[in-house]
Amino acid sequence: MVAVMGLISIILFTLLIKSKSEEQACRLIGQTGYLEFSKDGDIIIGGIFSLNASRVTENNGYHAYPTSFCTRLNPRELLFARAVIFTVEEINKNPTLLNGVTLGYRLYNGCGSQSLVRAALEAVTEGESCRKRVQALIGHSSSGISKAINLIVGELDIPQISHLSTCACLSDKRIYPTFFRTVPSDQFQITALVQLMKHFGWQWVGIIKSAEVYASDGVAEFIKQGKAEGICVEYVIFYGRSNTKIEHKVIEQLKASTSSVVLLFMSLSYTRELFKKVDGNKLPRKQWIGSEAWISQVDLASLGSKNILHGAMGFALPQSIIPGLLEFILSLKLSDEPESVMIKAFWEGFFDCSFTPSNTTNLCTGDEDLRTITSAYTNTELRSVRNVYTAVYSIAHAINAILQCENGLNPTTGKHCVSKTDVQPKQVLEQLKLVDFTVLNGYKVSFDENGESVAQYDLLNWQYKDDDSVNVITIGHYDSSLPEGQRFRFTQNTTIVWALQSLEPPKSVCRDACPVGSRKAVNKQAPLCCFDCFECPEGGISNETDSTECFVCTIEYWPNEKKDKCIPKPTEFLSFTEIMGTVLTVFCCFGVFLSILIFIIFLVHKETPIVRANNSELSFLLLLSLKLCFLCSLTFIGRPSDWSCMLRHTAFGITFVLCISCVLGKTIVVLMAFRATLPSSNAMKWFGPTQQRLSVLAFTLIQVVICILWLTINPPYPVKNMETYMNKIILECALGSAIGFWAVLGYIGVLAMLCFILAFLARKLPDSFNEAKFITFSMVIFCAVWIAFIPAYVSSPGKFTVAVEIFAILASTFGLLICIFVPKCYIIIFKPEQNSKKHIKSKMQSKGI
Structure with a gap:
């Protein structure tokens, strides 16, 4: 804070001096003598360089003013200063630039921030009546020093061009209005x-x-x-x-x-x-x-x-090689700057000698060759040297634009012509903003609104x-x-070497990128790069790494395994090709085969007592209906369609009613036959073959009417079930009218219960009429299967619903087929002696019938 206040005081004091009469000579209060290299010319440019790297202060124990002296020579800054001299001489030799006008220079040395600021003050106030002061200033290498210098020269409208101050803060024209630079910010x-x-x-x-x-x-x-x-x-x-x-x-x-x-x-x-x-x-x-x-x-x-x-x-x-600069740098002799104490100090440092006789070091002759040493001073390939070179040329081009004159007017500004003695720093400042030229084989130099190149x-x-x-x-x-x-x-065809001895760039991340199929979430307890990764929820995808959100697939699509894209959901239905469908098909075919086989056996032995005992016509009709029951189960297998959905339920309902009607007819025949054996009984007259056929037809027609109404009002239809499973589509048949479906099942159930009751009543009839026992047992199986079917049907998901329905059809059909016909087939094939009138009469006589 003290240093800042001191700097402000210096600035205000300098401005106060400037405001006085121009006849009064300018003078700087305090320490001076920072000028190191100079040459007169029509127009003077200045430069500030730290030829010494630091300053040491001694307080003298409060008995005298503190003294300070510079230490640590800086060869790089000497190279910059000499580059200014080289460029000025090159411009003065150029007949196309500043024709008839010569540039001069004043280059100042400072070590430490205070000395550098005072050197800048000396640069802008030196000269009689302040008229011969510098028109522009080159420097400094340090951003901090450049800031302090521009606070001084900015008030005087003197442009400052830095070759190495890169701080972005210097681009603020409100604070540093006259600052330019040839080095990028x-x-x-x-x-x-x-x-x-x-x-x-x-x-x-x-x-x-x-x-x-x-x-x-x-x-x-x-x-x-x-x-x-x-x-x-x-x-x-x-x-x-x-x-x-x-x-x-x-x-x-x-x-x-x-x-x-x-x-x-x-x-x-x-x-x-x-x-x-x-x-x-x-x-x-x-x-x-x-x-x-x-x-x-x-x-x-x-x-x-x-x-x-x-x-x-x-x-x-x-990097750019400046033609002739190396020869100029290496040609430096003490005779070029005979009064420069600084050159002598550098010379002693370069050659490890001394101009003062000493027992510890060699004596300098002044004829040593700079080509024999390696130093930052002799390194003209230093990349920042070009910035010094272009800085001097920028000032020269700005002055050249000011001095242009055609017919009494400046073609650039449109104002009256200016002579070389009337050039002012503010004019140079304005023209610097407009310079646009090329140097060093096409290197383009210009400045934007912030003074940036x-x-x-x-x-x-x-x-x-x-x-x-x-x-x-x-x-x-x-x-x-x-x-x-x-x-x-x-650059093409170049090999990059990595620090970790690998062929690939090293990896440097706090957390690996979230892979596809996951999302990135901010961890508030860690830096932004140390995020968390969470797998996309069910049904969601992310197809980019480090995605911040997951996207939900549409209803007919589902994520793939990687969860990086949505694919159509697989469709599922009970097909003939899968194991469950194949097994059920085999059982269906086996049931049809068994029905045909029994039908043939009964047909061959249709005249035998056991076949004729309970109306062979109903037996053949029952076998036909059982065969249709087996076949109707096949309509439940395969991809649902409009026709298959309507056919499977109606075919099932009608064939089962036909089957139960036949069983019911056989049960009634058993009861009527028992009644017919009683004296004065006339039962069989009321339930003869014609009545049996009509009863089967009537019972079946009722189911047909129910099915027709169902198909007419609201028939079953194929649907895509997307609710049972999230990741697949179940192709199934919607019932359409639930009332129609349950009416069909209910009617079958009523007939089955009626048949069961009648068969149960006839279960104790004599052995000659023991078919009633088998009918009772078959009805028990039938009812048990369909009672168990209802909860299983409701709770089974997807294709298993269809499988349960097919299983119920097969189980009940096999129950009827086996219970009613297999015992008779056993007697026909293996006990033929029991399939005769003689055997039946003998049993009846033994029973007392």
Whole structure:
């Protein structure tokens, strides 16, 4: 807070100085002398670079003002400063750009945030009457410093172009109105990182971030965008230089984590320090994803343990070779900057020598060759150098547009022409918004409304070789100028190396995707990615992984085994091909065969007493009706149709009434025959053959009438039963009129009970007329079967309902056939001596009849 207030005071004080008479020279109160490199020109541009990495302050025990001095030379920043000088000289030699106007420069050095801000103040206030101040400012590399600088230069309408400040916060034009950058905002880098993780399905990641604006804002944006794409963060480790236990914290957190992917979002200096402190041999293997700040720095491989970054991946600025820059950098001599103390300090650092005689170090001659050393200064392939180059060219193109003049007017602005001595920072600011040019073999440079340049990245992959050296291979590209969906692409025919020594991308999810046939449910006790999976309920499907809901199949469809699609429900009915249908058919055929066989036996022996005893005509009619009963059961088997549904119930009802009518007639004959043996009895005259036929016909016609009414009013019809079973359709016959159905059964039941009562009354007749006993027994079976049939019929599901009905028909029919005819067939075949008039008379005489 104190630093902010001090900064505001400086700004207000500077503005106060500016508001005074222009005849009064501008002067900066406080420490000055941050200018390091300069060259006069018609128009001056400035630059702020941290040639020293840090500042040390001594308080002098309150006996004097605290003193401070810069430490730790930063060769990369020297490269940036020299790149500005190279570009300015190249532009001044270009006859097509700024013709007749020369650019000059003032490059300032600062170490520590306070010195850098004061260097910026010096840049914008230096010069007599403030008229020769810089028209634009290049820098800084740090987002935090760039924010502070723009708070100063923004009030003066001086444009600032940063080559390395990537914080998305700097895009806010309300706070930083004059800020531009030739490096993409972290907003684009974060978008690219999120798309990368989405492409490989990495939904569960850990983050290690540094204590700086770059990392804090970048990680916050990553978490925000990642959440929108279904990416969750397992942990965030905050790395601060003052944390002495950081090694243990990082190792323990990585060992305890379940995520396979770790995003290391740090600036280069923090990353170097981290890998120096952390023992890579103790780290579990993880897929490291790096931020743009460090992913292209191959020298990091020498800091950690062997292969710790094997397979690391991340986005970096595109690499471009600037023609002539390397020769310019390597040609630096002390004579080029004879008054620069900083160049001498760098020279001593490069060659490990000293310009002051010493017993411990070699004496510098000043003729050493920079080609013999390896340093960040000589690394002109550094990807961010291009940003410095394009920043200077952007200012040059903006000034060139201001100085255009045709017929007294500027063709771009339509205003009066401006001379090189009248160029103002605000004019440069407005023209920077309009620049659109290409450099370095077609690289397009322009700025959007937020001062952002076109975002382009290379996707890099670290691949270690057998000798422990590392190749950083470009495996893909990201270009924000392309349409959505085409911005991220992989390079064809490139091999990707993964950190976990596998041929496939590592898997990093908190929970595997819910398979088809299940739904995803949020677990409120865990992150969004740690969801629960529940199998779809009965009748529901999901045909996509991670589906949030299950869909219910329509009534005629049912889920397949995987529950990923609805298929037509299988239809079920009692068919001839299935085992149960086949068995019942066999019994039906056997019953028909047995009926025919008995019929033949009776026909052959129709003149014998046992066949003639109880009206052979009724016996033959009964055998015929029993045969029809067996056959009618076959109408219940097979796919229901309109005709089969009407036929099965009516045929069953009529044939059974015919059968019971014949039995009833035989029972009455037995009773009448017994009455006929009594003196003066005239019973048989009233129930002779004609009356028997008429009774059978009458009883049967009643059932026929009931069936006709049933079929006329509301007949049975085929239906699809979808209620008994959820997963299949039962094809069955609806009764139509339930009254008609139960009337048919009830009439059969009334006749059966009447027959049973009459047979029961005749059960004790003499043995010569013992057919009544068999009729009684058959009626007991018949009634028992059909009484048991009713609850079984009601409770049996699906095709078993039909099977129960067929079983009842067969059981009752077999009962009648066996009880009434088998004993007689036994006597006819095996006891022929009992099938004679003599035998019958002898029995009657022995009984006293």
